[in-house]
Amino acid sequence: MDFVTLPRTNLKVSRICLGCWQMNGNNANINWDAQPYETSKACVDKCLELGINFFDTAEGYAGSEEILGRCLLGRRQDAIIATKFGFRDGIGTPAYSAVQIDEAITKSLRKLQTDYIDLLQAHFPSFISNTEEAITELKRQVSLGRIRSWGVCNFGPKNLKSLIDMGEIPVSNQIGYNLLWRSPEREVIPICKDKDIAVLAYSPLQQGLLSGNYMTLQDVPEGRRRGKLFAPTSTEKSRHGQPGCEPEMFEALHAMKDLCTKADVPMAKAALSWILQQEIRPVVIVGCSSPEQVVDNYNVMKITDELMHQLSLVTEKVKEKLGTTMDQWMHPDRCE
Numbered sequence: 001m002d003f004v005t006l007p008r009t010n011l012k013v014s015r016i017c018l019g020c021w022q023m024n025g026n027n028a029n030i031n032w033d034a035q036p037y038e039t040s041k042a043c044v045d046k047c048l049e050l051g052i053n054f055f056d057t058a059e060g061y062a063g064s065e066e067i068l069g070r071c072l073l074g075r076r077q078d079a080i081i082a083t084k085f086g087f088r089d090g091i092g093t094p095a096y097s098a099v100q101i102d103e104a105i106t107k108s109l110r111k112l113q114t115d116y117i118d119l120l121q122a123h124f125p126s127f128i129s130n131t132e133e134a135i136t137e138l139k140r141q142v143s144l145g146r147i148r149s150w151g152v153c154n155f156g157p158k159n160l161k162s163l164i165d166m167g168e169i170p171v172s173n174q175i176g177y178n179l180l181w182r183s184p185e186r187e188v189i190p191i192c193k194d195k196d197i198a199v200l201a202y203s204p205l206q207q208g209l210l211s212g213n214y215m216t217l218q219d220v221p222e223g224r225r226r227g228k229l230f231a232p233t234s235t236e237k238s239r240h241g242q243p244g245c246e247p248e249m250f251e252a253l254h255a256m257k258d259l260c261t262k263a264d265v266p267m268a269k270a271a272l273s274w275i276l277q278q279e280i281r282p283v284v285i286v287g288c289s290s291p292e293q294v295v296d297n298y299n300v301m302k303i304t305d306e307l308m309h310q311l312s313l314v315t316e317k318v319k320e321k322l323g324t325t326m327d328q329w330m331h332p333d334r335c336e
Contacts, residue, residue, distance in 0.1 A: 001051035001298070004281055006171050007196045009149045011118055013080050015276060016298060017054035018047050019202060019287040023067040031223070032287075037067060039290065044071040046291035050298050054080045056174070056200070056285050057112075058123060059104055060087025065111035076114050082174075082200075083108050084153055086123025095129035098137035105146055120147040121174060124334050125159040135168050151198070156326045157187040158336040164195060172198040175335075176328050177282065179256065179271055179311055180206045180229060180249060182319040183326055189280060199282040201275050203328075205268055209249075212257050212267035217246060227328040229318070240331045245321035255314035263307050273303045274311050 002015045020040075021032065028034040044055070055072075057064045065083060072079050085104035087093050096104065108117060120138065128134045138150040151172035152159070163170060173192055177184050177199065184199075192199050205211055207224045214220045217234065225234040231244035260267040275284050286297045326335035 002276075004198070004283065006119070006149065006198050008169070009171055011080055011149065011171075013054040013283060014052045015281070015283050016052050016300070017056050017082075017200065017283050017285045018043065018052060018294070019285040020055055020057040020064045020068050021061045022287045022289065023057070023061070023064045023071075025063040025067055027063060029062065033289070035289065037070065040067050041071045042291045043288045043294050044068070046294040048075065048078055050294070052294070052298065053078060054082070054283065056082045056202075058084035058086070058121075059108055059111075060084065060123060065108055069111055069113035073113060080118045081112060081114070082119035082121060082151075083112070083117055084121040084123040084174075086127035086153075093127065096127050096134070097129050098133050101134060101137050102141070105141055109146065116145055117147045119149050119151055119171060121151045121153040121172070122155075124154045125152075125156075125336065126334050131162060132166065135163075135166070151200075153200075154326065154335040155188075156333070156335040157191060160188065160191050160195075160197075164191075169195050170197055172200050174200040174202055174285070175326065176203045177201040177275065178204045178206050179210055179274055179315045180252065180318055181322070181328065182315065183322050183324055185319070186324055188326065193280050199280055200285055201282040202285040204272055204275050204284045204286060209253065210256070210268060210271035212253075212260070215253055215257065216250065228322065228325060228331075229328075240327075240329060242325075242331055245318055248317040248321050252315045252318050256311060259307065259310050259314065263303070265301065265303060265307070269299075269301055270303055270307065270311065272297065272300050274308060276300060277303065277308060 003012050005012045023040040026034045026036045057068050141147045149171045151170045153174040155173050175184050222235045226237050228240050228242050229249050232238040260270045288294045327333040
């Protein structure tokens with residue numbers, strides 16, 4: 001297992017991180033099928049067995065913190081836990097004051113059954129009421145030992161620069177980043193590289209689109225058509241109102257599948273490797289539905305520089321169509 005130490009911390013984390021959004025206590029939702037506790041625990045067990053020590057959750061992932069806490073009982077010291085504040089009241093949750101950040105941490109500690117959080121993140125910029133006040137509170141929480149470090153999630157160039165102008169550099173920025181969602185390459189990743197901010201890449205397979213299993217619009221389950229890659233008419237569940245880029249996306253998917261077939265590399269493995277082999281060495285956050293899938297994601301293969309180049313080339317039209325948008329789900333962009 002490849003490890004990196006998060007900047008300005010002593011947190012040595014595996015570059016494969018288990019995303020825990022799907023840990024829902026067997027209660028299906030719009031994003032995930034039901035996952036029994038036993039399956040969640042088997043996935044965590046397999047991660048620790050393989051040396052995957054990094055786990056990402058959030059107060060907004062219903063049931064996830066509680067399940068992860070149960071899974072790690074008796075071996076908390078073997079894990080690095082990242083969680084987030086935000087979404088306490090769903091999509092319409094207002095910004096957090098310092099007091100509410102403190103309250104969110106207290107709830108997360110209780111749910112996770114731990115007395116410290118390794119990395120606390122603001123889920124979106126919109127969940128910070130007053131930046132200076134929030135940073136002061138996060139530093140206070142570090143001094144109390146309730147959190148070991150703080151980072152951000154879904155922060156675009158405007159919000160990152162705002163922190164930097166204040167002289168504050170987050171440990172990390174968790175962003176959607178993959179072959180079909182390359183808008184962070186325009187401004188966000190260069191800022192992170194320049195200021196030594198770790199990139200935690202979520203949705204590396206773009207909800208399964210990069211697995212090679214969904215080659216036409218009809219193949220894609222309706223719940224996975226809500227993002228800006230799809231036209232708003234593809235599902236009534238869409239909220240973004242943007243034109244999407246379905247022709248460019250499916251053209252890219254077919255080209256990628258051809259490239260991977262010729263290279264004799266499974267498309268999903270090529271997509272994960274493409275991120276892991278980026279110069280900035282991101283951490284890749286992968287959700288799993290079974291311990292077998294944990295093993296499959298763990299067994300990442302190195303792909304050639306030529307395949308890296310070709311995969312970037314065939315997804316360039318999608319990147320151009322998306323432009324600078326960072327928010328996959330809503331408009332106006334919450335990730336400025």
